[in-house]
Amino acid sequence: DADVTQTPRNRITKTGKRIMLECSQTKGHDRMYWYRQDPGLGLRLIYYSFDVKDINKGEISDGYSVSRQAQAKFSLSLESAIPNQTALYFCATSDSVDGYTFGSGTRLTVV
Amino acid sequence: EDQVTQSPEALRLQEGESSSLNCSYTVSGLRGLFWYRQDPGKGPEFLFTLYSAGEEKEKERLKATLTKKESFLHITAPKPEDSATYLCALYSGNTPLVFGKGTRLSVIA
Numbered sequence: 001d002a003d004v005t006q007t008p009r010n011r012i013t014k015t016g017k018r019i020m021l022e023c024s025q026t027k028g029h030d031r032m033y034w035y036r037q038d039p040g041l042g043l044r045l046i047y048y049s050f051d052v053k054d055i056n057k058g059e060i061s062d063g064y065s066v067s068r069q070a071q072a073k074f075s076l077s078l079e080s081a082i083p084n085q086t087a088l089y090f091c092a093t094s095d096s097v098d099g100y101t102f103g104s105g106t107r108l109t110v111v
Numbered sequence: 112e113d114q115v116t117q118s119p120e121a122l123r124l125q126e127g128e129s130s131s132l133n134c135s136y137t138v139s140g141l142r143g144l145f146w147y148r149q150d151p152g153k154g155p156e157f158l159f160t161l162y163s164a165g166e167e168k169e170k171e172r173l174k175a176t177l178t179k180k181e182s183f184l185h186i187t188a189p190k191p192e193d194s195a196t197y198l199c200a201l202y203s204g205n206t207p208l209v210f211g212k213g214t215r216l217s218v219i220a
Contacts, residue, residue, distance in 0.1 A: 004154075033207060040212070041212070042198075042210055042211065042212035042213055043155075043198070043210045045207055048207050050205075058207070088152070090154050090155075092154075094208075096205075098160070099143070099145040099147070099157045099160055099200070099202075099208070100145075100155075100157070100208060101157070102154030102155050102156075103154050104153060104154050105152065105153065105154050107152070
C-alpha cells in the first residue's frame with residue numbers, strides 16, 4: 001500500500017456542489033498538508049496540520065475547509081465548488097525534520 | 112519572508128548533454144533545502160535534503176550542491192527517463208516547506 005493515499009483520483013463535479021477529498025497516511029507522522037497545483041503556479045499551500053488538534057490556513061485557504069479526523073486522516077472540502085478550483089490537489093505528510101511524502105494526487109474538474 | 116526562485120523554467124537537453132538547474136533562495140534561517148522530482152500527473156518524489164553550505168549529495172546521474180544563497184542540481188549525461196519537473200523547497204523551522212515553481216526538464220534521445 002502507498003504511504004499516502006488520496007481518494008478519489010479523479011473527480012468531475014458541478015459548480016456549487018460540495019465535495020470532499022480524502023487523505024490517509026501510514027507513515028505515522030503528525031504533520032499533514034494540502035496543496036493545489038496549477039500550471040505555471042507551482043504548489044500552493046491550502047491548509048496544514050501539525051497534530052490532530054492543530055489546523056492552520058495556508059496561502060490560498062478561501063473556499064476550502066479541512067478536517068483532521070485522526071493522526072492518519074486529513075480531509076479537504078470545497079464547500080461550494082467553482083470552476084477556478086479546477087486543479088491537481090496533493091496531500092502530503094512529514095515529521096518535523098524530514099521532507100514530505102506526497103500522495104498521488106486528485107485531479108478535480110469543476111464544470 | 113522566505114522565497115525560492117528556480118531557473119530556468121524549462122530546459123531541453125540532448126541525451127548525454129550535462130547541465131545544471133538553479134534554486135536561489137532567501138531565508139531567515141535555513142534548516143534544510145529539499146529537491147524533488149515530479150512526473151506529469153503524479154506527486155513529487157523526494158530526491159535529496161541538504162542542510163548546510165558546502166554539502167553535496169549524489170544519486171545516479173544527479174548531484175545536488177548548496178551554497179548560502181543557492182542550490183544546484185547537476186545532471187550528468189542525462190537520459191530521456193530523467194525528463195521531469197524538478198522542484199526545490201526550503202525548510203526554515205516550524206513552518207511548512209516553501210516550494211519553488213520548478214524547472215521542467217526534457218531530455219531528447
